[in-house]
Amino acid sequence: MTWTPTGKHFIAGQWTPGTSTFKSEPAHGPAHDFAVGTVDLVDQACRAAEGAFAAYSAKSREERATFLEAIAEEIDKRGEAVTLIGTQETGLPEGRLNGERGRTTGQLKLFADHIRKGAHLDARFDAAQPDRQPAARPEIRLVQRPIGPVAVFGASNFPLAFSTAGGDTAAALAAGCPVVVKGHSAHPGTGEIIAEAIAAAAERTGMPAGVFSLIQGGRRDVGTGLVTHPAIKAVGFTGSLAGGRALFDLCAQRPEPIPFFGELGSVNPMFLLPDATSARGEAIGSGWAGSLTMGAGQFCTNPGIAVVVEGPEADKFVAAAKAGLEKVAAQTMLTDGIASAYKDGVERMRSSNAVSPVLSTESDGRNASPNLFETTGATWLADHALGEEVFGPLGLVVRVGSTEEMVNLAEKFAGQLTATMHMDDSDLPLAQKLLPVLERKAGRVLVNGFPTGVEVVDSMVHGGPYPASTNFGATSVGTMSIRRFLRPVSYQNFPEALLPADLRN
Structure with a gap:
C-alpha cells in the first residue's frame, strides 16, 4: 500500500x-x-x-x-x-x-x-x-x-x-x-x-x-x-x-x-573467565565484534566493555575482535545527533592518556565505523568516564592482572541492564564469586552469550539498578x-x- x-x-x-x-x-x-x-x-x-x-x-x-x-x-x-x-x-x-x-x-x-x-x-x-x-x-x-x-x-x-x-x-x-x-x-x-x-x-x-x-x-x-x-x-x-x-x-x-x-544507559560488561579465554578466546572475540556492531551499536544492550585477565590468551581475544571489527563496513546511524555523539565519544577515548587504540577509524557524516580501545583495570578504576556509555560500535577492553582484580572491578560497575560471563566448567569457582556481585549490578546475567537480543517472554527482565x-x-x-x-x-x-x-x- x-x-x-x-x-x-x-x-x-x-x-x-x-x-x-x-x-x-x-x-x-x-x-x-x-x-x-x-x-x-x-x-x-x-x-x-x-x-x-x-x-x-x-x-x-x-x-x-x-x-x-x-x-x-x-x-x-x-x-x-x-x-x-x-x-x-x-x-x-x-x-x-x-x-x-x-x-x-x-x-x-x-x-x-x-x-x-x-x-x-x-x-x-x-x-x-x-x-x-x-x-x-x-x-x-x-x-x-x-x-x-x-x-x-x-x-x-x-x-x-x-x-x-x-x-x-x-x-x-x-x-x-x-x-x-x-x-x-x-x-x-x-x-x-x-x-x-x-x-x-x-x-x-x-x-x-x-x-x-x-x-x-x-x-x-x-x-x-x-x-x-x-x-x-x-x-x-x-x-x-x-x-x-x-x-x-x-x-x-x-x-x-x-x-x-x-x-x-548501560555498557553491559562482559567478563572473560581464564579457562574460557584460553579455550576459545578467539571465537569469543569474533562473536563480540558481531554483537558490538549489530545495528551500528545502537542497542541499549550493546556489550561495550570486555574484562579479561592479562596474558597471551587475552592478546588472541583482542586480535580476533579487531579482525572481526575490521570486516564491518560503515553503517548509517539513526540520526545526525546520534552520529555526532558517537564521534564525540570516540574522540574522548582517543584524547585520553588512559587508553590505547586497538582499531581507530574515521566516521563520516551520519555513518559510523567501529573503534576498539584498551586499558588496564587500575586505569579504568581511576577514570569514571571510561565506564560511561558510548552509543555506537565502540568497544573497550579492560585488562586485569588477576581474577581477584576482575572481581574487584565488577564490584565497581554502576547498575547495568546486563552482565555476561564467558566461562567453561573449570571456571565455576570464579563464576561463583562473580555471580553474587553481578546479580546486584544487572537485571539480566548471561553465560556464554551476547546480550544484544532481548527475548519478549514471561521470564525476561530488561531493567537494572540505576543508572541502567x-x-x-x-x-x-x-x-x-x-x-x-x-x-x-x-x-x-x-x-x-x-x-x-x-x-x-
Whole structure:
C-alpha cells in the first residue's frame, strides 16, 4: 500500500494539526512536514485520557485483549508502508524493520494472551472468620487495578518496538490504562502510521476516543508538560541518561509524585573467565565484534566493555575482535545527533592518556565505523568516564592482572541492564564469586552469550539498578512489565455485586 503522512497529531480520536511544523530528517528518501507539539495539545490529550479512563479500565480482559490483537492486525495490514517509511527515516535495513515489526505485533499478542489468563491480577482471598477470638476477622480480597493514564516517550533506536505501539504502550493498554505518546522526532512518519493503526483498532473494537493519543515533535516544554500533567499517573521512557534523569526529577517534584520507569544507559560488561579465554578466546572475540556492531551499536544492550585477565590468551581475544571489527563496513546511524555523539565519544577515548587504540577509524557524516580501545583495570578504576556509555560500535577492553582484580572491578560497575560471563566448567569457582556481585549490578546475567537480543517472554527482565533504569524492580520487556501500570487494592467486606469482575466468585 502507498502511504503519505498527514503530519498531524492524533488526539482523542481526531487528527489534529498544529500551528507550526518541523521537517523530518530521513537517512534517505523524501522529507515531510510534521506538526510541532505544544503544551496545550498535551493538555488536550491528557484530559481526553483521563476522560476515557473509567470506561476503558472497566472493559473486560477479553475486550482489551481483542483490542491489542486488532492493533497488531492493523499494523500488519500496513506492513509494507511501515517498512518503507521506517527505513527512510532511520536508515535501518529492511530486514531489521520487518523483524522489529514482528516483535512489536508479537508482544501485543503476548499481552493479549497474558491478560486473558489473568496471571497479572495476583488475585488473593482471605475468608472471614466471624468466630475468631478476641476479634472477628473480616473477608478481604485483593486484586491489581490499573493506575490511570500513562505517558510514553518514543525511543530513537527502536522506531517500532519501543515507540508508539511498543512495549510500554502495549503493557499500559493491557493493564487498562489510556496512553499518551510523545513521538520521537527521529521517526515521526513511522509514529504516525502506527498511530493510524491504533486508531483503526480502537474504532473496530469500540474503545473510547481518549484511549490513545500521539503528540508529535515539540520542544522540551512538551515533555515537561506531559510528565507534570496531573492526569498522568506513570511514565515510560527509553533514552539518554541526562534526558531521563531530568524527567525523573520532574516526576518526583510533582505535588503528587508519580513513578518514572526510565531506561537510561548501560555498557553491559562482559567478563572473560581464564579457562574460557584460553579455550576459545578467539571465537569469543569474533562473536563480540558481531554483537558490538549489530545495528551500528545502537542497542541499549550493546556489550561495550570486555574484562579479561592479562596474558597471551587475552592478546588472541583482542586480535580476533579487531579482525572481526575490521570486516564491518560503515553503517548509517539513526540520526545526525546520534552520529555526532558517537564521534564525540570516540574522540574522548582517543584524547585520553588512559587508553590505547586497538582499531581507530574515521566516521563520516551520519555513518559510523567501529573503534576498539584498551586499558588496564587500575586505569579504568581511576577514570569514571571510561565506564560511561558510548552509543555506537565502540568497544573497550579492560585488562586485569588477576581474577581477584576482575572481581574487584565488577564490584565497581554502576547498575547495568546486563552482565555476561564467558566461562567453561573449570571456571565455576570464579563464576561463583562473580555471580553474587553481578546479580546486584544487572537485571539480566548471561553465560556464554551476547546480550544484544532481548527475548519478549514471561521470564525476561530488561531493567537494572540505576543508572541502567530508574526502578530496579521493573522491566520494560516481557509480560512482567505490566506490573508497572497496576497497583494492588484490597476490598474488605464487599458485597459480590460491588466487587470488580475479576474478584467475583
